Amino acid sequence: MVIGMCRSFRDRALDRCYHCFPCLSDPARRSSLVLKVTLVMLHLVYVGIxxxxxxxxxxxxxxxxxYTALYLLLFFATLVQYFITSGSSPGxxxxxxxxxxxxNVICKQSSMAKQRQTASSKNGSLPVEGCQSGRNFQGTDSTSWTKLVMDMYPPGTSIRSCICPYCNVEQPPRAKHCYDCDKCVLHFDHHCVWLGTCIGQGNHCKFWWYICEESALCLWTxxxxxxxxxANISRAWWNDAIAILLLIPLSIFIVFLLLLLFFHSYLILTNQTTYELVRRRRIPYLRGIPERVYPFSKGVCHNLYDFCCGGSNIYSLExxxxxxxxxxxxxxxxCLDVLTCRCC
Structure with a gap:
């Protein structure tokens, strides 16, 4: 009897909690929220102690x-960048x-309106400038998503091989279905558990800046x-013990973050993703390409420019x-290639 009353009270409390905070009703979002709170608490504990x-x-x-103002500024900037990255769309x-x-709908409506205007004014056919705004995807003027995606593949590619069996949508090159988000992501890199989101074309730059700031903060700490x-090794031993216990995992985090920062810097310079590098032999469009050939690289300078300045359109296809x-x-x-900056 008492156990049944306790369960009923617990269920009512959980229902009220889920009603006030809908994000807690989803186990995945609840786990992501717990990880975010844990990460923020770790930052506060290290700095507070x-x-x-x-x-x-x-x-x-x-x-x-x-000196302390710069340190605290980096501390708050890192947390802000973390939440910006976790809340951004990967594309x-x-x-x-x-x-x-x-x-396409806007272009068609604009085209029909201009045709009616030209017909009424009897000035002949004029070029439609409204559809120029639709050329955000490699300059193509396709009228459907299917044709747009198929133009990204070599001629003769089957549509069935490009359709995601989960989303039932045509996948452009470099896209992949994320089983954690249950969505297909453009330029899929990986799913970050600590951020609770995928890293893709829309937030890879934000993710790099976050790990850069986090690495600097951990090094400084x-x-x-x-x-x-x-300076205080001969004073209260329990203070030293707590500091040493905190310093050991911090050292591991520093090594991990620096390796992650160097790894993603390498991916950026060569225009690759983690998924493409790890699963290169299993991806159909990369299977026959030699290991040291980067098929999407446009040179170091162009890769950096596209990565840093190409975030205005997170839906661009390649x-x-x-x-x-x-x-x-x-x-x-x-030697001639080096002089002509072929690698750039």
């Missing part, structure tokens, strides 16, 4: 407030398809902890390179 134990840092703050294929369809231990382009990219570099 540092200012609680290190009296020398407090004195330095009074003498040189700019879903369904959203891109809707954007293309809306653009590690230096402050080491400085504290060197066609597969032709056989001539692959042959050109597989050609070994010579």
């Amino acid at each position: 540092l200012f609680l134990f290190d009296s020398d840092l407090i004195d330095k703050t009074k003498k040189e407030p700019w 879903y294929v369904l959203d891109a398809m809707r954007a293309v369809n809306e653009t 590690g230096i402050l902890y080491i400085t504290y231990l060197r 066609p597969l390179p032709s056989a001539q382009e692959l042959e050109e990219k597989s050609r070994p570099y010579t």
